Amino acid sequence: MIQTIAYGLTIGGILYIISIGLSLTFGTMRIVNFAHGFVYTIGAYLLISALPIVRDNFFLGAVLAVAAVIPISYVIERFVIRKLYGVSIDYAIIATYAVVLIGVDLTKWIWGASPIPLSDPIGRDITLFSGVSLPMYRVLIIVLAVVIFGALTVFFKKTIVGKIVTASLEDKDAVKSLGINVDKYFSIVFVIGSCLAALGGVLYAPITSVHPYMGMMVLLISFAVVIVGGLGNIKGTFISAFVLGLVMAITGRYYGPAAETMVFVVMGIVLIFKPVEV
């Protein structure tokens, strides 16, 4: 059981890293960014391409993959997302979905449609206590998620960019009326969020196999995380990611195929008691 909980925390850590970007774009622009799922996928694929260059050094490969996502996410922001500010929400959803369609097809074109397996980059187990052992890699993920949570909290509390974005989450027009170009800061946040999504893809790649449609399911689950945690709520996203990660792991222990479905059941229950106003 402790093993299951530990696995759940790993999933929660990855979910948090992916969801935070979604939560920010959702909270600031009120649009669901489907392209987020694509960025997650492309992160994993870039890792696969980067690994031979850096002689299978996982850490360097991960850094390269995340860095390579910066221009990609900037292009998405500049040519699609930025044009959607103030447009009807439906068009925003459809346009970002179109980006996913293009992206997925591009991935299939470049890397092929068949799944690519990756091995655990560390491969050593760590014994926590009283015989519960866990792959080192998974422990690292949990630690990384907590570190990122801390870093983001500092970023949103201490830096000027973070403060502007936090204020815009509350009241965008008021921040605008102070003469601040909110959209510019949003694009910075968008790129950061995309990089984190790519990092999530990179981290998750050794645990599952990499395939062009891997982003879709993850996007749906991180959407559930965002809904349960509250839109644009940084702390709430953190907690709900770990809770839903545990839900997935515990459900998976008893009835494997239902793990992902259970997340949506939780989301449905949350929505019944706490309707989201968007």
Added chain:
Amino acid sequence: METVKTGLTKRNIWKLLDIPIIAAGFLVILPLLGINRTTDFIIFCVFVLGFNILYGFMGRLSFGHMLYLGTGAYTITLFSEHVSQNPLLAILASLVAGALIGVILGPIIVRTTGACFALINLAFCQVGYFLVLVAFSRYTGGEDGMSAYFSKLSFLNFGNRYVVFGFVLFCLLLTYYLLKKFTSSPFGVLIKSIKENETRVKFLGYNTFTYKWVTFIISTTVSAFAGALSILNYGYATPSFIDPSRAVEVIFAALIGGSGSLYGSIIGGVVYMAISNYLASYVPRWEMFLGFALLVVVFRFRTGVWGFIVGLLGRKRKALAR
């Protein structure tokens, strides 16, 4: 105003003749595409109508409408296997199932708007897909799907392709007629007002929740109807009828045709089916093409084909008036 008073002006004839025009349109494309494809097109148009009543008229974009199509498809199949092979009874059962799923999920779904509405539908669709594919695979055949057999009725033999075609066309026209009545009724006007500004409608004293719920139920029922008709046509239910990743098809069709118009839904359905049936065999990177087409529609061509035609006619009329 002058057009309203006189009985048969140009506009009125256009409005009165819409059902014969739609029927004639499909009869014209029948020899061009062959009977199987045309039947397919018509069924898809029913689905687009069901989707558009929610999207175009009430302004709620659902990303999981395949769930309601799949509900209809699987209900008719399971009904024919376990209860009765009478096709009309089976269709009735899937209509009831479509309405029922709207009744059950409606209170959760219709309270949300915008992105949440889209994704909650998608999440439920994912759950439905899981149920069909894994949890109940003993009954649904899982990935392999299952066949449906229908007994022959004395007046309707669904073994004959032309009978199916005629029946499906009749169903489309019936759906169109009912939805036209619905959208032009005070209820329909209220739905459109909810799309424009729900707060004001609430302020006028209407309980918008009930109206949204009922519209949602109508939409799920019509979608389930389309699902049932497809089974009548194919005779085989597979999980692809409930596959969440296919949700974009109907959205694209509604967008192409121009949301918020019933004519537009039918034009959009035909245009989308034509693209996906024929272009896919010429353009190798089909998904990418669809993606770029969606971006063009969203950024440059928002009113869709029907909106474009209406706009063109309006401009011409203005030019003539001058």
